[in-house]
Amino acid sequence: MKTILRNITMIVLLLGAFAQVNASEAYTLLDTVLKSSDGKTAKVYLGVPLIVKKDMGKSSEVVIKGFQFENKIYSTMEKELLIAELDKGFKVAKKEANAVELVGTIEKELITENGIEVWEEQEEFFFEMCTQCHAAPSVAHHTMVEWEAVFGTMKVFAKLDGEESSYLLRYLKSNASNGLLKREH
Numbered sequence: 001m002k003t004i005l006r007n008i009t010m011i012v013l014l015l016g017a018f019a020q021v022n023a024s025e026a027y028t029l030l031d032t033v034l035k036s037s038d039g040k041t042a043k044v045y046l047g048v049p050l051i052v053k054k055d056m057g058k059s060s061e062v063v064i065k066g067f068q069f070e071n072k073i074y075s076t077m078e079k080e081l082l083i084a085e086l087d088k089g090f091k092v093a094k095k096e097a098n099a100v101e102l103v104g105t106i107e108k109e110l111i112t113e114n115g116i117e118v119w120e121e122q123e124e125f126f127f128e129m130c131t132q133c134h135a136a137p138s139v140a141h142h143t144m145v146e147w148e149a150v151f152g153t154m155k156v157f158a159k160l161d162g163e164e165s166s167y168l169l170r171y172l173k174s175n176a177s178n179g180l181l182k183r184e185h
Contacts, residue, residue, distance in 0.1 A: 119174065
């Protein structure tokens with residue numbers, strides 16, 4: 001009997017370890033809501049990298065890593081790209097300095113493992129708008145800060161409204177050399 005219990009315990013421990021190792025990286029397909037176990041929520045923006053910890057049927061338990069300043073979570077310590085906004089009372093797991101992890105659930109239909117799929121529509125808009133006067137540069141050629149500077153002058157020429165500007169700048173920053181999307185080089 002002791003041998004059977006020990007073997008069952010070992011199997012459970014190994015399955016748990018496999019599940020942790022087998023966590024997958026994914027991205028949000030749209031702006032969405034992260035729900036914590038205590039019912040608090042956070043708004044999570046398009047294209048944010050997630051670590052999927054557990055499949056829960058219609059939703060997935062995920063972890064989002066970032067840097068907290070007040071109720072906002074950014075992709076970098078330099079606040080280059082806003083990735084989430086916390087509702088009052090949302091508890092984060094503090095790591096070191098301003099580094100935090102958000103843990104909660106997101107509907108599975110709003111998650112993809114294909115980071116390039118997230119940005120297909122924005123990429124089309126980029127080429128449509130930014131090739132009217134010149135050849136479009138490689139988005140990964142610039143950093144997030146460089147794109148903000150370049151885009152600041154170019155959006156006037158492109159005659160973009162506020163929503164279009166925000167939409168396109170998020171695409172550029174997310175796909176920049178230090179952006180959210182991890183590409184093979």
